[in-house]
Amino acid sequence: MRPLPWGQLNFLQTTDTHGWIAGHLQEPQYSADWGDYISFASRMREKADFRGVDLLLIDTGDRIEGNGIYDASTPKGKYTYDIFREQEIDVITTGNHELYQTDAADREYEQTVPNYKGNYLASNLDYILPKTGEQVPMAQRYRIFTTKNLGIRVLAFGFIFDFTGNGNNTVVQPVGKTIKEKWFQEAIREKVDLFIVAGHVTLPGPEYKAIFQAIRSQNWDTPIQFFGGHSHIRDYHKYDSKSYGLQAGRYMETVGWMSIDGIKGKGKAGASDLEPRASLSFQRRYIDNNLFGYHYHTGLNESTFPTKRGINASAAIYKARKALELDHNFGCAPKDLWMNRAPYPSNDSLYTWLETEVIPEIAVIPERKDIPTLAIINTGTIRFDIFKGAFTRDTTYIISPFISKLVSLKDVPYDAAKRVEALLNSAGQVLQASGLQASQLAPPEQMAVRSNIIGPHNPHAAGGTQTPLILHNDDPPLIPGYTTKDDAGDEGDDTLHTPITFYNVPNVIQSARSFPADADPEKVDLVFTDFIQPWVLSAMQFTGQNYTAHDIAPYGNETLTELMADWIKRHWGQQC
Ligand SMILES: O=c1ccn([C@@H]2O[C@H](COP(=O)(O)O)[C@@H](O)[C@H]2O)c(=O)[nH]1
Numbered sequence: 001m002r003p004l005p006w007g008q009l010n011f012l013q014t015t016d017t018h019g020w021i022a023g024h025l026q027e028p029q030y031s032a033d034w035g036d037y038i039s040f041a042s043r044m045r046e047k048a049d050f051r052g053v054d055l056l057l058i059d060t061g062d063r064i065e066g067n068g069i070y071d072a073s074t075p076k077g078k079y080t081y082d083i084f085r086e087q088e089i090d091v092i093t094t095g096n097h098e099l100y101q102t103d104a105a106d107r108e109y110e111q112t113v114p115n116y117k118g119n120y121l122a123s124n125l126d127y128i129l130p131k132t133g134e135q136v137p138m139a140q141r142y143r144i145f146t147t148k149n150l151g152i153r154v155l156a157f158g159f160i161f162d163f164t165g166n167g168n169n170t171v172v173q174p175v176g177k178t179i180k181e182k183w184f185q186e187a188i189r190e191k192v193d194l195f196i197v198a199g200h201v202t203l204p205g206p207e208y209k210a211i212f213q214a215i216r217s218q219n220w221d222t223p224i225q226f227f228g229g230h231s232h233i234r235d236y237h238k239y240d241s242k243s244y245g246l247q248a249g250r251y252m253e254t255v256g257w258m259s260i261d262g263i264k265g266k267g268k269a270g271a272s273d274l275e276p277r278a279s280l281s282f283q284r285r286y287i288d289n290n291l292f293g294y295h296y297h298t299g300l301n302e303s304t305f306p307t308k309r310g311i312n313a314s315a316a317i318y319k320a321r322k323a324l325e326l327d328h329n330f331g332c333a334p335k336d337l338w339m340n341r342a343p344y345p346s347n348d349s350l351y352t353w354l355e356t357e358v359i360p361e362i363a364v365i366p367e368r369k370d371i372p373t374l375a376i377i378n379t380g381t382i383r384f385d386i387f388k389g390a391f392t393r394d395t396t397y398i399i400s401p402f403i404s405k406l407v408s409l410k411d412v413p414y415d416a417a418k419r420v421e422a423l424l425n426s427a428g429q430v431l432q433a434s435g436l437q438a439s440q441l442a443p444p445e446q447m448a449v450r451s452n453i454i455g456p457h458n459p460h461a462a463g464g465t466q467t468p469l470i471l472h473n474d475d476p477p478l479i480p481g482y483t484t485k486d487d488a489g490d491e492g493d494d495t496l497h498t499p500i501t502f503y504n505v506p507n508v509i510q511s512a513r514s515f516p517a518d519a520d521p522e523k524v525d526l527v528f529t530d531f532i533q534p535w536v537l538s539a540m541q542f543t544g545q546n547y548t549a550h551d552i553a554p555y556g557n558e559t560l561t562e563l564m565a566d567w568i569k570r571h572w573g574q575q576c
Contacts (some may be wrong), residue, residue, distance in 0.1 A: 004285050005283040005285070006051060008152070008263055009150070009152055009259070010258065010259045011258040012040075015059065015227070015229035016060075016229050016251065017062070017250075018063070018064065018097065019065065019069055019401075021083055021084065021317055022252070030251070034315050035313035036289075040305075044297070047298065052149050056070060056196075057090050058089065059089050060228065061229055062095030062097045062098070062229060062299040063080075066398065067251075067398055068399075090145075090156075091143075093198050094108060096165065099167060100167060119143070121142060121143060121158025122138035122354075123158050124172060125160055126170065126177040127139040127169065127170055135171060141157070141183055143156050151262075154192060154193065154195075155192040155196075157198070159201055161200060161205060170460060179210055187252060189236045194223050194225060195222060195223070196225050197211055198226075199227070199228065200228075200265060201229065202231045202447065203236075208226055225243075225282075226239070226245030227256075228245050234447045235486055236492060238488070244487075246284050253482075255289055256286060256287070259282070260281070263280065287394060288495045334388065335553065336388050337349070337385065338350055339382055339384070341500060341503070349505075351379060354377070357567075360513045362566070363375035363555070368555075371514060372513070372514050373512070373513045373524060374420075374511075375406075375511045375512075376528040377528070378508050378535075379442050379443060379508065380443045381560060384401060402560065404529040406530075407553065409540070414520055417540075419542075420526065420540060421508055424539055425507050446504060452501075452503045480497055481495065525555075
């Protein structure tokens with residue numbers, strides 16, 4: 001373990017938690033739950049007070065979709081909003097997942113925004129009031145506040161990237177337009193000790209570049225601390241010597257730690273001015289979300305660490321999981337199936353399993369069962385690995401929380417249909433002409449990881465001979481986990497691990513079914529999930545086939561998630 005470096009102003013960040021408030025039940029290194037995180041934050045605040053420094057909490061969105069405790073209830077999130085709110089968060093923003101479905105955006109506006117009144121920020125996001133149709137800010141555009149112990153004057157913004165897939169009850173304004181608005185131009189002229197830009201935005205992306213330049217154009221040396229999200233990775237980015245960004249991974253695997261020293265604050269009311277340190281310095285850590293680490297970083301133990309509020313939240317999580325029967329076993333996975341830890345195609349690839357075993361059986365409707373069919377799904381529709389053992393109700397939502405259904409273009413020329421898979425996988429520029437990003441079809445982790453990373457002890461790696469990071473002979477062997485390299489080097493992870501292999505996967509996979517044995521069919525049904533409809537239509541157009549949304553017909557009534565769960569019930573036994 002590596003200790004956390006403290007500064008005058010310190011932060012804990014969560015992002016892309018996607019409902020994993022129960023922690024990871026199958027992976028001990030990420031097994032702390034939201035209640036444990038509440039206790040941790042509270043104990044760290046006590047430590048900050050004792051040191052006379054400040055601690056702020058940040059969350060940058062995508063709190064929902066991706067775990068049974070949110071997705072299995074009706075309405076979705078029946079238990080999660082009340083549990084989540086038990087954590088005090090100083091700056092909180094919206095992710096794209098809060099906006100895909102209109103009911104989720106309604107709940108965000110009606111529950112999360114008031115739960116975090118004053119701290120919820122929506123610099124470029126509006127909500128359409130359902131009764132009047134009036135377009136109003138989702139929450140306040142920014143906030144100015146002074147920190148409790150050192151009196152540091154902070155101005156915080158809350159952004160979302162230039163997202164276009166939102167439902168029709170929200171409006172995401174492009175960042176480039178927002179930063180020209182009067183209120184933003186006035187805000188960046190405020191005299192503050194620090195700007196915080198929190199958002200569901202990737203750190204090196206164009207949106208944060210534009211915001212950085214806009215703030216710098218008015219404040220040549222005020223420190224700026226960015227907090228990012230969306231790409232599900234641990235990341236730290238340098239904008240200039242006084243501006244850095246932190247991103248705390250995904251799925252409650254990581255809690256981000258950031259500390260800044262050397263801010264020219266005014267000091268506590270009544271106290272003498274804060275002594276400016278010699279120079280400004282920024283440090284970051286990525287905390288593995290488990291109790292062992294929480295005890296280590298707080299210097300407490302099993303009996304001294306938990307707070308009443310944390311214990312109550314953990315109890316509420318346990319009760320909610322019971323009520324939703326999330327441990328109900330649908331079948332036993334015979335082996336681990338990996339999204340990115342095994343190459344595609346291979347026997348251990350989750351996508352190969354889907355393509356060869358599952359999709360040919362589930363992408364069928366009785367009235368079209370004998371028609372030659374090409375079925376395409378995007379790899380991003382799968383969100384997590386399957387571990388050997390019980391595949392539960394919870395796992396179904398962890399694997400794929402989306403409510404996408406299958407749709408089809410019937411009787412399309414095979415010569416055109418057979419080109420769609422390759423176009424979606426490799427013709428990014430062709431699709432971009434229609435304003436579509438092919439990379440959005442793949443898992444978000446792939447936004448940042450552009451080539452395979454081969455770890456040690458990997459049966460698939462050529463030679464498989466890399467040596468793990470053993471420090472001394474008598475040290476316990478390291479376990480596989482994050483080995484992050486970022487703009488500050490490779491010292492960021494609070495826990496040393498051996499690296500994990502990451503293989504890139506294509507944007508889409510395809511299964512063929514009911515093809516004649518002797519010759520190519522003339523026509524086929526092209527089946528795909530409704531989420532990828534714009535991409536498929538655009539690819540078809542490129543082949544010279546001008547289909548529109550009117551030509552698309554539903555293909556069955558169940559969501560892809562329900563179809564996969566049915567397959568598992570039929571094929572995997574109960575003997576784990
Ligand atoms: O209905 C849907 C919605 C999204 N996806 C995939 O998810 C990513 C976005 O994931 P983040 O967690 O927001 O980063 C999107 O690009 C799609 O690949 C989907 O498949 N179906």
